[in-house]
Amino acid sequence: MLIGFGRRDGDVALTVSNDGIGLSAASGQASSGLGSRFIDAFAKQLGGTLAMASGHGGGTTFTVRLPKTILADVPA
Structure with a gap:
């Protein structure tokens, strides 16, 4: 499993x-699970999106993109 977090095209x-x-x-269906629906709803509440890709040889990637405005400005 790989987990990544960073800025992409002005988003997080x-x-x-x-x-x-x-x-x-x-499962026979790509994103009908309860967990996927929760993550999609949370992302939308924050003005973001959820994307899912599943490869032909296996493997699945979920990407949640959120506007960078969700990040708090923390003084250095």
């Missing part, structure tokens, strides 16, 4: 990916 992106069998092979 959290990416989680694995090399498993992929969601569509495991």
Whole structure:
């Protein structure tokens, strides 16, 4: 499993990916699970998006993109 967090195209992106069998092979439906629906709803509440990609050879990647305005300005 790989987890990444950083800025991308002016947004903040959290990416989680694995090399498993992929969601569509495991469940028959890519993003109908309760967890996916919760994450999608939370992202939308913050003005962001959830994207999911599952490779043909397996593996799945979820990317949550949020506006950079969600980050608090912390004094250095």
